[in-house]
Amino acid sequence: xxxxxxHKDDKSLARCGVLKTEHGEINTPxxxxxxxxxxxxxxxxxxxxxLGAEIILGNTYHLFLKPGLDIMKGAGxxxxxxxxxxxxxxDSGGFQxxxxxxxxKMKKDGVEFASHIDGSRFFLGPKESMEIQRVLGSDIVxxxxxxxxxxxxxxxxxxxxxxxxxxxxxxRDQKLDDHQQLxxxxxxxxxxxxxxxxxxxxxxxxxxxxxxxxxxVGEPExxxxxxxxxxxxxxxEEKPHYLMGVGTPKxxxxxxxxxxxxxxxVIPTRLARHGSAFVYNGSTIPVKAGRYKADFTPIDSQCNxxxxxxxxxxxxxxxxxxxxxxxxxxxxxHNLHYYxxxxxEIRNAIKTxxxxxxxxxFV
Numbered sequence: 583x584x585x586x587x588x589h590k591d592d593k594s595l596a597r598c599g600v601l602k603t604e605h606g607e608i609n610t611p612x613x614x615x616x617x618x619x620x621x622x623x624x625x626x627x628x629x630x631x632x633l634g635a636e637i638i639l640g641n642t643y644h645l646f647l648k649p650g651l652d653i654m655k656g657a658g659x660x661x662x663x664x665x666x667x668x669x670x671x672x673d674s675g676g677f678q679x680x681x682x683x684x685x686x687k688m689k690k691d692g693v694e695f696a697s698h699i700d701g702s703r704f705f706l707g708p709k710e711s712m713e714i715q716r717v718l719g720s721d722i723v724x725x726x727x728x729x730x731x732x733x734x735x736x737x738x739x740x741x742x743x744x745x746x747x748x749x750x751x752x753x754r755d756q757k758l759d760d761h762q763q764l765x766x767x768x769x770x771x772x773x774x775x776x777x778x779x780x781x782x783x784x785x786x787x788x789x790x791x792x793x794x795x796x797x798x799v800g801e802p803e804x805x806x807x808x809x810x811x812x813x814x815x816x817x818x819e820e821k822p823h824y825l826m827g828v829g830t831p832k833x834x835x836x837x838x839x840x841x842x843x844x845x846x847x848v849i850p851t852r853l854a855r856h857g858s859a860f861v862y863n864g865s866t867i868p869v870k871a872g873r874y875k876a877d878f879t880p881i882d883s884q885c886n887x888x889x890x891x892x893x894x895x896x897x898x899x900x901x902x903x904x905x906x907x908x909x910x911x912x913x914x915x916h917n918l919h920y921y922x923x924x925x926x927e928i929r930n931a932i933k934t935x936x937x938x939x940x941x942x943x944f945v
Contacts, residue, residue: 595841659719680729712756831864
């Protein structure tokens with residue numbers, strides 16, 4: 583893998599780049615649709631590719647439980663299993679240490695979980711996570727960490743960071759396949775000294791890319807942007823910067839301005855399943871609402887996605903209200919198209935020096 587910066591914005595830390603992997607090139611800044619269980623919800627792989635997605639995500643914890651490593655080995659890895667021929671990034675399972683806190687017990691070298699599916703117990707730590715991701719065959723592997731909750735005292739955040747730094751160093755020591763690249767994850771809650779310390783320690787360990795984790799977990803939006811302003815300048819400029827689990831269109835634009843290259847979030851697909859669709863300025867409309875019952879216009883007249891070219895709000899509302907799966911699929915197509923197109927617009931704005939003009943759309 584290699585990362586090349588091709589353009590820089592004169593007025594901010596925003597930049598365009600090309601991230602090369604064995605399964606293809608990724609143009610950054612990039613949004614990565616989330617396929618936690620080997621599927622971007624309601625979508626087939628070829629549909630996601632047709633939308634222009636250059637990379638998707640999978641999740642170590644969930645794929646380890648179902649379908650399991652034996653199936654993954656038999657399939658020849660995650661790419662072949664879900665018939666996706668472009669790059670894949672896999673989360674290490676560290677977020678589940680946070681999100682499934684009621685089902686886990688912390689140990690020195692990892693976490694003992696009770697499966698959320700059947701209650702069976704298993705252990706997941708840096709060694710196990712790296713081995714699972716090696717079997718999955720993802721192009722970008724995330725180090726095993728603990729996602730710190732919010733709010734969190736400085737003392738607790740420091741204890742968590744000490745654990746995370748140790749686990750990430752252990753992750754670096756594990757064997758991966760030659761094509762796989764490992765990203766470290768900066769933690770430290772909303773405390774500047776801990777965030778900067780985390781970034782500095784990870785740079786000493788050395789990774790192919792660096793993620794900022796533990797944000798968008800309940801903290802005010804301004805804290806998120808502040809953390810980026812602390813952390814990104816500490817990270818190597820020549821390496822890709824990844825903001826995990828973020829976010830809204832406005833948050834993505836603001837993070838790009840602060841030097842972030844990669845994003846993932848369930849927002850576009852999750853909101854679509856609940857009938858909310860994105861429009862030009864980054865806000866959403868509730869397509870299921872009664873006011874759209876006889877609205878025979880597309881979701882967004884400025885959008886040229888398959889959904890907007892062929893269907894009206896009235897029809898989509900009908901599908902959603904009678905429980906037809908096609909309704910969720912059509913809004914998902916629209917929302918993913920919106921996000922992928924937004925990233926294209928951001929890249930073009932960086933190249934043409936018009937990023938501030940684009941930013942005004944979301945303010």
